Structure formats: C-alpha cells, structure tokens
Amino acid sequence: MPKTKNKNAKQESISRVNPSGRKEESFFELVYQVVRQIPKGRVTSYGAIATCLGTKLSARMVGWAMHGAHSLKPRIPAHRVVNRNGMLSGKHHFETPTRMEALLKKEGILVKNDIIVNFDKLFWDPAKETSI
DNA sequence: ACCATGACTAGAA
DNA sequence: CTTCTAGCCATGG
Numbered sequence: 112m113p114k115t116k117n118k119n120a121k122q123e124s125i126s127r128v129n130p131s132g133r134k135e136e137s138f139f140e141l142v143y144q145v146v147r148q149i150p151k152g153r154v155t156s157y158g159a160i161a162t163c164l165g166t167k168l169s170a171r172m173v174g175w176a177m178h179g180a181h182s183l184k185p186r187i188p189a190h191r192v193v194n195r196n197g198m199l200s201g202k203h204h205f206e207t208p209t210r211m212e213a214l215l216k217k218e219g220i221l222v223k224n225d226i227i228v229n230f231d232k233l234f235w236d237p238a239k240e241t242s243i
Numbered sequence: 244a245c246c247a248t249g250a251c252t253a254g255a256a
Numbered sequence: 257c258t259t260c261t262a263g264c265c266a267t268g269g
Contacts, residue, residue, distance in 0.1 A: 195251075
C-alpha cells in the first residue's frame with residue numbers, strides 16, 4: 112500500500128468486536144480487562160498492556176484509562192501497573208501517595224524509592240498470559 | 244472538526 | 257552517565 116497510513120487497520124485491532132455479542136468496547140474497558148487479570152503479586156507495564164491490545168504505541172492511553180478506573184467495579188488493581196522501569200509513576204493518583212506502595216507490599220512486592228524490587232522477575236506479560 | 248491533555252516510551256543530545 | 261525531545265493515540269471540551 113502506498114502512502115496512506117492504514118488508520119482503519121489500527122482501528123480494527125482496537126474495535127475488535129466482542130464475539131460474545133458486546134457491540135462496542137471502549138479502549139478503556141479492554142485495558143481494565145487486562146489489568147484485572149494481573150495475578151496477585153505480579154506487576155506489568157503500561158506498554159505491555161498497550162501492546163497486548165494491539166496499540167503498543169499508545170501506552171499513555173493505558174495510564175489514562177486507569178484514571179477513570181479508581182471507582183469502577185470490580186476494583187481495578189491499578190497498583191499492579193507501573194511504567195517500564197518498574198517505577199510507581201501513578202502513585203500520586205491514588206487516594207494517598209502511599210496507597211500504591213502499601214498495596215504492593217501487602218502482596219509481597221517490595222518497593223524501594225518508588226521502584227519495584229525484582230521488577231524483571233515479577234513482570235507479568237499480558238500478551239502471553241491473557242487470552243483476550 | 245480542531246486543539247489540548249495524559250499514571251508512557253524510545254531515541255537523541 | 258543524565259536530561260530532553262518528539263511520537264504516539266484515545267477521550268473530552
């Protein structure tokens with residue numbers, strides 16, 4: 112294909128109509144579905160989620176999706192989502208800045224200087240584990 | 244339809 | 257090594 116960027120192609124991956132019969136799913140909901148599947152005691156990154164959804168270049172959207180996830184139900188374990196460095200970049204968006212770290216600690220994840228210890232080992236790749 | 248925002252990421256200086 | 261720039265794309269005004 113020549114120059115035109117296949118915007119439609121991208122949209123296709125995102126729209127990904129739900130076979131169950133759900134007509135439309137917002138990008139946000141897709142993100143929530145993935146985040147909800149993060150096992151306890153594991154973490155993942157925004158980029159990984161974005162990649163899983165097909166739009167790996169829109170990691171920002173994942174974070175933004177979390178913005179509206181705090182009061183959704185079921186509760187979204189947003190504390191298990193961090194940036195690519197394992198840093199708690201979103202801790203300031205929780206009820207209290209220490210909430211995120213506390214939740215992680217509760218699951219056995221150690222946090223030092225806002226960075227998750229052993230992030231590489233705790234990393235959970237949604238693209239491999241989820242069957243979304 | 245256009246512009247601004249955002250809890251990101253990768254590459255360059 | 258650290259710091260900065262630009263790209264990225266969905267949502268809302």
